[in-house]
Amino acid sequence: MIRPIATTREMTGMPTGRLAVWWLIASEIVIFGGVLGSYLMHRIGHKEWAAASAHTNTWAGAFNTLVLLTSSLSAVLAHNAALRKDGKRAAKLLWFTILGGGIFLVVKSIEWTGEIKAGYTITANNFWSFYYTAAGLHGLHVIAGMIVMMFVAADAAKGKELQRVENAGLYWHFVDLVWIFLFPLLYIAK
Amino acid sequence: MSDTAHAPASTDAAHGHDAHAHPDSFYIRIWGILLVMLVISVAGPELAHRVVSNETVAFVIVLFTAFGIAIVKAYMVVKNFMHIGVEKKYVGYLLIAMLVLMGLMIGGVGPDVLRHEGHRWVNQAAKDYKLPGDTGHHGDAHGEAKH
Known part of the structure; x- marks a missing residue:
């Protein structure tokens, strides 16, 4: 049987596919670290930003944190199922994770619609520019994770390429991690 | 170079990376702890703003309950969900x-x-800047540095 090198080669002591995900996460740390670090510096340097940040919806942010933490749980449970070679359960749990991503995006859309209608657009001021850039970039990563997991779940349901369940999960946990820091920065520090 | 390789069909799902396997109940317990921390991270700053009159004390409470707990939550996710300890x-x-x-x-x-x-520069635009938060006007906190 012919299988991709990312699945089979382990020259570095771990499957190349998993190593690639860690490299991806490392590069994402620099991207999100740059955005969050810049936000933090400007927030501390400009006390007037507190007035703008008072308009973000803490409860929507908290609910989305709950959703992402729960989707991370289902991702790690899917990994556990894959370790037991239970592809069907892994696939079900991955679909539950995708559902979590979907709920997150719906809540975000409702939230953004209200904010934009109230005049808090991306060009309103620098706080809102940061807000939409950081949360939007994170949202794109949520969408990417959902798409990847759809493919992984489809294979897992047939008992194929179960090692990919862990790789997709690692990425999803990182997306969750970014939100864990975005939430207090954008919604709580007022 | 070929991007495929021959391998036995029975390649393990985790390639021997199953030293971190825990029962599902372990992960549910971690999730429960994360939720408790989420409640604290929302309630702490809310209470600090509403109940505490001393600004410094309120700031410290927000710092610990919001950002301190975020760091702990992140550590728990990396350690228990991403299994960094056995990587x-x-x-x-x-x-x-x-x-x-x-x-x-x-x-x-x-x-x-x-x-x-x-020492030898002033960013006058930034000094003069007031955020047009509620007006929806455009704004830029950074002008050219004046030497």
């Missing part, structure tokens, strides 16, 4: 190196962003 050591070094790069960026840019004047 190859160089993965940890790789991630730490990225955090150091982030710190270097903040350290290098911070003095310019956090201050509006220095």
